[in-house]
Amino acid sequence: MNKKLHVLAISSFAVHGTASLKVFTAILGEKILPVPSKILNGLTNMSLVTTFDPPFKDLLSSSLALAKARELQLIVYIGYLGKPENADIILKLLDEYAFLIQYIIVDPVSGDNNRLYVEESIVAAWPSLIKKADFTFPNQTELQIYGGGDNDAVSFREKFPQTQLIAKSVLSDNDEIGIQYFGNSYFDYFLPRLSKNFGGTGDVLLAHFILYYFYNTYSIEQALKTALDQTHAIIARTILENSTDLLIS
Numbered sequence: 427m428n429k430k431l432h433v434l435a436i437s438s439f440a441v442h443g444t445a446s447l448k449v450f451t452a453i454l455g456e457k458i459l460p461v462p463s464k465i466l467n468g469l470t471n472m473s474l475v476t477t478f479d480p481p482f483k484d485l486l487s488s489s490l491a492l493a494k495a496r497e498l499q500l501i502v503y504i505g506y507l508g509k510p511e512n513a514d515i516i517l518k519l520l521d522e523y524a525f526l527i528q529y530i531i532v533d534p535v536s537g538d539n540n541r542l543y544v545e546e547s548i549v550a551a552w553p554s555l556i557k558k559a560d561f562t563f564p565n566q567t568e569l570q571i572y573g574g575g576d577n578d579a580v581s582f583r584e585k586f587p588q589t590q591l592i593a594k595s596v597l598s599d600n601d602e603i604g605i606q607y608f609g610n611s612y613f614d615y616f617l618p619r620l621s622k623n624f625g626g627t628g629d630v631l632l633a634h635f636i637l638y639y640f641y642n643t644y645s646i647e648q649a650l651k652t653a654l655d656q657t658h659a660i661i662a663r664t665i666l667e668n669s670t671d672l673l674i675s
Contacts, residue, residue, distance in 0.1 A: 430497065430498050430499050431457070431498075431499045431500075431501065431528065431640065431641075432457055432458070432459050432493070432498050432499070432500055432501070433450070433454055433457055433458050433459065433500070433501045433502075433503055433636060433640075434459040434461060434489065434490070434493065434500050434501070434502050434503070435447060435450045435458055435459065435460050435461065435503040435505070436461045436462075436463055436486070436502070436503065436504045436505060436506075436512075436516065437450070437460075437462070437463060437503070437504075437505030437506045437533075437535075437629075438462060438463060438464040438465070438466060438505070438506040438508065439460065439462040439464075439465050439466070440465075440466040440467070440468055440469050441465075441466070441467045441468060442467060442468035442469065442472060443468055443469035443472065443625065443626070443671055444624075444626050444671045444672040444673075444674060445469055445625050445626030445629055445672075446505060446506060446626065446629055447460045447462060449626055449629040449630055449633055449672075449674060450503070450629065450632075450633045452633075452674050452675055453630070453633035453634060453637060453674065454633055454636065454637060457641070459489060459493065459500075461482075461485055461486050461489055462480050462482075462485075463480070463482055463505075463506055463507055463508030463509070463512055464477055464478070464479065464480070464506060464508035464509075465477070465478040465479075465480055466478070469625050469626075470543075470625075471625060479508070479509070482508065482509075482512055482515065483515045486515065486516070486519055487519060490519055490522075490523045490526070493523070493526055494523065494526060498526065499526060499527075499528050500523075500526045500527050500528060501527075501528060501529045501530075501531065501636065501640060502520065502527050502529070502530045502531070503531045503532075503533070503632070503636070504516060504530070504531070504532050504533070504555055504559075505533045505535050505629070505632075506535045507535070507544075507548050507551060507552075509548075510545065510547040510548050510550065510551040512551075513548075513551035513552070513554060513555055514551075516555065517554060517555065517558070520558060529560045529561070529640070530558050530559045530560050530561075531559065531560065531561045531562075531563070531632070531636070532552075532555050532556050532558075532559035532561070532562045532563070532589070533562075533563045533564070533628065533632060534552040534555070534556060534562065534564055534568050534571075534572060535568075536548065536549055536552065536567070536568050536571055536572075537567045537568060537571065538565055538567050538568075538595070539567060540567055540570075541567070542567075542571070549571060552572065553572065553585070553586075556572065556586050556589060557586060557588065557589075559586075559588075559589040560588075560589060560590065561589060561590050561592060562586065562589045562590070562591055562592070563592050563593075563594055563628070563631075563632055564582075564591075564593060564594070565593070565594050565595040565596075565628065566578075566593065566595060566596055566597065569582060569593050572585070572586075573585070579591065579593065579606070579608055583608055590607070590608070590609040590610075590646075591607075591608040591609070592605055592606070592607050592608075592609075592635075592650065593605065593606040593608070594628055594631055594632075595627075595628065596614075596616075597619070598616050600616075601618070601619050602616035602617060602618055602619055603616065603617065603618075603619045604616030604617055604654060605631075605650055605654055607646065607647065607650060609646065613646075613647045613650070615647075615650060615651045615654055617654060617655070617658045620658070620661050620662060620665060621665060622661070622664075622665050624661060624664060624671075624672050625672075626672050627657055627660075627661060627672065630656070630657045630660055630672065630674060631653050631654060631657045632653075634652070634653035634656045634657065635649050635650060635653040637653075638652050638653060660672060660673060660674055
């Protein structure tokens with residue numbers, strides 16, 4: 427394992443609930459460099475939720491400067507954007523610190539279940555970041571948004587040929603849920619759909635994928651399969667123990 431390789435993760439941080447940067451920190455531990463794009467007192471499906479804007483530009487810039495001083499190598503993960511202007515900040519700094527960055531992973535957080543839950547201006551900002559990505563992890567709704575056309579995956583790959591596409595939360599005709607990998611080859615893996623949905627499961631999948639692929643050096647197919655197995659088991663245990671928060675520890 428390369429002890430200099432860290433994951434600089436840009437996403438939201440919620441005090442209550444299990445999602446986004448809290449998930450990445452729990453799974454990746456000391457490997458994570460969390461940079462919140464938005465701070466919330468709880469997940470957005472909770473009552474009394476309040477959001478706060480961190481000093482994002484200064485925090486990201488200074489975190490990258492410190493990574494340079496520490497001679498780290500970085501995987502940059504980009505999830506929840508927070509504000510559309512954050513995309514321009516990220517793009518500028520990705521170019522400025524390109525010599526540190528080994529991989530870029532994008533999860534274009536925009537919507538789910540055929541519903542958009544960010545502003546159109548954020549939707550408009552994502553393609554420029556996807557074009558920088560080595561791996562992109564949209565769910566089915568986001569694949570439709572950024573792919574379009576009669577075949578979302580084919581259209582997505584035509585628009586963004588440089589990125590390896592992994593579609594998550596894909597529903598099959600047999601009431602299964604899983605992933606589809608469109609890279610140098612095609613791979614899919616499905617498991618039985620469970621009785622409840624929880625926010626943060628996509629973060630659990632992605633954090634485990636990063637752990638298995640980049641640190642445990644699994645093949646991409648095995649990393650995706652194992653990450654989905656782990657995510658499925660976490661959801662099942664959460665349901666069994668009747669918890670409202672994902673049980674990842």
